[in-house]
Amino acid sequence: MRIHPTAIIEHGAQIHETVAVGPYSIIERGAEIGAETVIDSCVRITGRTRLGCRNRVHHGVVLGGDPQDLGFTPERAKPLRIGDDNCFREHVTVNAGLKSDTGTRVGNGNYLMAYAHVGHDCVVGDHNIFANAATLAGHVELEHHVFLSGLVAVHQFCRVGAYVMVGGVSGVRQDIPPFLLAFGDHARILGLNIVGLRRHGFTAAQRGQIKAVYRTIFRGGLRLAEALAEVEAGYPTDETRHIIRFIESSRRGIASLAPTRSQRTEQE
Structure with missing residues (x-):
């Protein structure tokens, strides 16, 4: 295990021996970190987080933070479960769950660029890409192979189907079915996501x-x-x-x- 001397690892955190942790990062008791995961500097991983193998967590990321919900109290928090082979770029935030027993879930092979945000109780499938500052409100569901362009905002409880691309600076307020291209301040369907398909x-x-x-x-x-x-x-x-x-x-x-x-x- 490669732990920088300035990192804080609370007693009770379960960290695989192959994990690397950079300077000034904090991993709370109860957190679970899988094999070959690399955690950069100034990362905060709360005790609600279960992180799989071979994940890459860049500077300033917060995983399992408090849900941004006015009704949140610590005793109501649900877990954040993350699979394998994901990449969280600088200052990404993924909140813990609040209202569903399964909490917030992120699958495998996702790539979240700088300042992307995943709200509480979201379900993110596999191989999705979040461009810079793409944002999911609470309870959003992404299937797989979705591409959210920069500054996309998805309204709470919306779903985005597999192989969808949403153009930049779009606001998604209704469900986008699979295989489509959507764009606009109130995103509308433009046609098939031909390039992605x-x-x-x-x-x-x-x-x-x-x-x-x-x-x-x-x-x-x-x-x-x-x-x-x-x-x-x-x-x-x-x-x-x-x-x-x-x-x-x-x-x-x-x-x-x-x-x-x-x-x-x-x-x-």
């Missing part, structure tokens, strides 16, 4: 089917239940079933389509 190996045929599914849902002139039934029958793929499950389980509603160029011209 290509990068992750989706074929032209798969992308075409996903596009057809969304065309039926958003532009088919059908009631939502009718549209979902039609795409389930017409495009019986894993991607279609994923889209249907996501939409049917939405509590905040689905973000709307951005107007087309011709619609914008008519509005003007």
Whole structure:
């Protein structure tokens, strides 16, 4: 174990022998740190935190801090559980849970750039990227392979589906279904996240089917239940079933389509 002499490791913290801890960092009793994790300087890891293996925690990060909720009291705190192979860049904050028994959860292989924030009781899947200052309010759910651009803010209880990209300085106030590109101060859907889907190996045929599914849902002139039934029958793929499950389980509603160029011209 490589522990800088200025670091404070409270008795009762469980730290694997291969962990490195930099100067002036504080790890509280009760914290668990997995193998080959590297913790830089001035990091604070509270006793509510369970951190997996091979994580990289840069300068000034706070993991498991108090939820930013006016109703919080220390005895109500729930854990923060983090998987393996994540990277937390400078001054990232990930709060402990408050209202759900499972607390705040972060999966594997996520990359959070400087000043990103994950609020209490969020569920973050695997291989997501948070650009600088991307922010999740409480109870947000991110699936996997999501890209949040810089200064994106996601409203509490919203969900963002797999392979979604949200453009910079956007405010997400409703759910963004899988495979889509969204943008705007009240983020609207622009179309498929084509670049992201290509990068992750989706074929032209798969992308075409996903596009057809969304065309039926958003532009088919059908009631939502009718549209979902039609795409389930017409495009019986894993991607279609994923889209249907996501939409049917939405509590905040689905973000709307951005107007087309011709619609914008008519509005003007």
